Amino acid sequence: xxxxxxxxxxxxxxxxxxxxxxxxxxxxxxxxxxxxxxxxxxxxxxxxxxxxxxxxxxxxxxxxxxxxxxxxxxxxxxxxxxxxxxxxxxxxxxxxxxxxxxxxxxxxxxxxxxxxxxxxxxxxxxxxxxxxxxxxxxxxxxxxxxxxxxxxxxxxxxxxxxxxxxxxxxxxxxxxxxxxxxxxxxxxxxxxxxxxxxxxxxxxxxxxxxxxxxxxxxxxxxxxxxxxxxxxxxxxxxxxxxxxxxxxxxxxxxxxxxxxxxxxxxxxxxxxxxxxxxxxxxxxxxxxxxxxxxxxxxxxxxxxxxxxxxxxxxxxxxxxxxxxxxxxxxxxxxxxxxxxxxxxxxxxxxxxxxxxxxxxxxxxxxxxxxxxxxxxxxxxxxxxxxxxxxx
Numbered sequence: 001x002x003x004x005x006x007x008x009x010x011x012x013x014x015x016x017x018x019x020x021x022x023x024x025x026x027x028x029x030x031x032x033x034x035x036x037x038x039x040x041x042x043x044x045x046x047x048x049x050x051x052x053x054x055x056x057x058x059x060x061x062x063x064x065x066x067x068x069x070x071x072x073x074x075x076x077x078x079x080x081x082x083x084x085x086x087x088x089x090x091x092x093x094x095x096x097x098x099x100x101x102x103x104x105x106x107x108x109x110x111x112x113x114x115x116x117x118x119x120x121x122x123x124x125x126x127x128x129x130x131x132x133x134x135x136x137x138x139x140x141x142x143x144x145x146x147x148x149x150x151x152x153x154x155x156x157x158x159x160x161x162x163x164x165x166x167x168x169x170x171x172x173x174x175x176x177x178x179x180x181x182x183x184x185x186x187x188x189x190x191x192x193x194x195x196x197x198x199x200x201x202x203x204x205x206x207x208x209x210x211x212x213x214x215x216x217x218x219x220x221x222x223x224x225x226x227x228x229x230x231x232x233x234x235x236x237x238x239x240x241x242x243x244x245x246x247x248x249x250x251x252x253x254x255x256x257x258x259x260x261x262x263x264x265x266x267x268x269x270x271x272x273x274x275x276x277x278x279x280x281x282x283x284x285x286x287x288x289x290x291x292x293x294x295x296x297x298x299x300x301x302x303x304x305x306x307x308x309x310x311x312x313x314x315x316x317x318x319x320x321x322x323x324x325x326x327x328x329x330x331x332x333x334x335x336x337x338x339x340x341x342x343x344x345x346x347x348x349x350x351x352x353x354x355x356x357x358x359x360x361x362x363x364x365x366x367x368x369x370x371x372x373x374x375x376x377x378x379x380x381x382x383x384x385x386x387x388x389x390x391x
Contacts, residue, residue: 208269208273208313209316211261211265212265212316212319212320214261215262215265216319216320219320219324219326219327221254222258223326223330225247225250225254226251226330226331226333226334227330228247229247229334233334233335233339244339248346251350252353255350255354259358262360265360266360273368274363277313277376280307280310281379284303284380287299287303288303289384291303292388310377313368314368314369315370317360318368320360324359327354328355328357336348
């Protein structure tokens with residue numbers, strides 16, 4: 001009996017620690033009321049007009065240049081490979097303006113969660129935060145290396161303005177890049193534009209990727225709760241039903257919070273992410289064509305940067321799906337038949353939620369995963385073959 005009592009006390013101490021640690025971040029989890037978007041209609045505003053008009057302007061500009069006989073087509077195509085940087089920067093800037101308060105809350109919540117959460121899920125958060133730091137560091141290195149190497153080559157004073165040369169000449173009419181003085185003025189102007197563009201792009205990418213990493217960590221927490229629940233049911237001798245109820249309630253609340261959290265993240269960043277995928281794909285196609293038609297070395301760095309952005313977004317969406325499937329397996333392994341009737345009813349609701357895989361969807365239809373990334377790359381190659389046959 002003494003051994004049984006010691007085992008019961010040890011289990012009680014373990015689950016009391018779990019419950020106490022959950023209460024420590026209960027105030028952080030209360031931010032889920034800000035993430036509930038059920039019943040909120042889609043609001044079309046002027047920012048959507050700006051975003052999609054820029055994207056279509058870039059597409060039609062490239063098609064027009066490809067179908068027109070210029071004396072030096074490469075002179076126009078080279079800066080056109082950089083147009084998506086400007087398009088993405090404007091789109092992501094409008095994302096910040098439209099969702100300024102929500103993004104601020106998400107950042108605050110991320111800092112609080114990673115800074116204050118302690119307990120049996122501390123290892124999960126530390127692991128994902130370490131992975132995020134690695135990805136974030138490589139992300140900024142890729143962009144800045146690409147933008148630095150682009151400055152080593154003459155861009156004819158266009159840079160991100162692409163085919164909008166009359167606008168550029170109207171803003172800075174005294175710049176003549178045929179002279180040394182004018183070239184350095186244009187280069188300085190490009191440098192300022194490059195810093196602004198890359199900073200905006202990186203900041204929004206940073207927030208979006210961090211929120212997805214946080215979501216992955218939350219799914220890990222729910223999976224740990226399911227494993228703890230399974231352990232508690234198998235070792236229910238000496239443990240009251242209220243501890244199992246607490247574990248089950250905690251897992252259900254976190255699962256609900258994660259789904260609301262993911263829905264709001266998708267609703268916040270879907271415009272910028274969708275346009276980034278399309279612009280990045282079209283940029284890769286143009287880069288392949290430019291690389292074949294000329295020896296412009298910097299185009300390879302533009303292609304690597306665009307490919308890296310597409311791959312990173314698709315891999316993060318795949319990571320959410322994979323962790324969601326792992327959570328479903330953990331839920332299926334819970335011995336629910338050993339629960340009482342009231343607990344079985346609650347677990348049935350939990351089981352129904354786990355049957356649907358959590359995904360990152362853009363505009364409600366395009367799922368962000370590796371399969372989508374491969375489809376984009378196949379479309380890019382098909383378009384490149386079509387353009388190549390024209391010339």
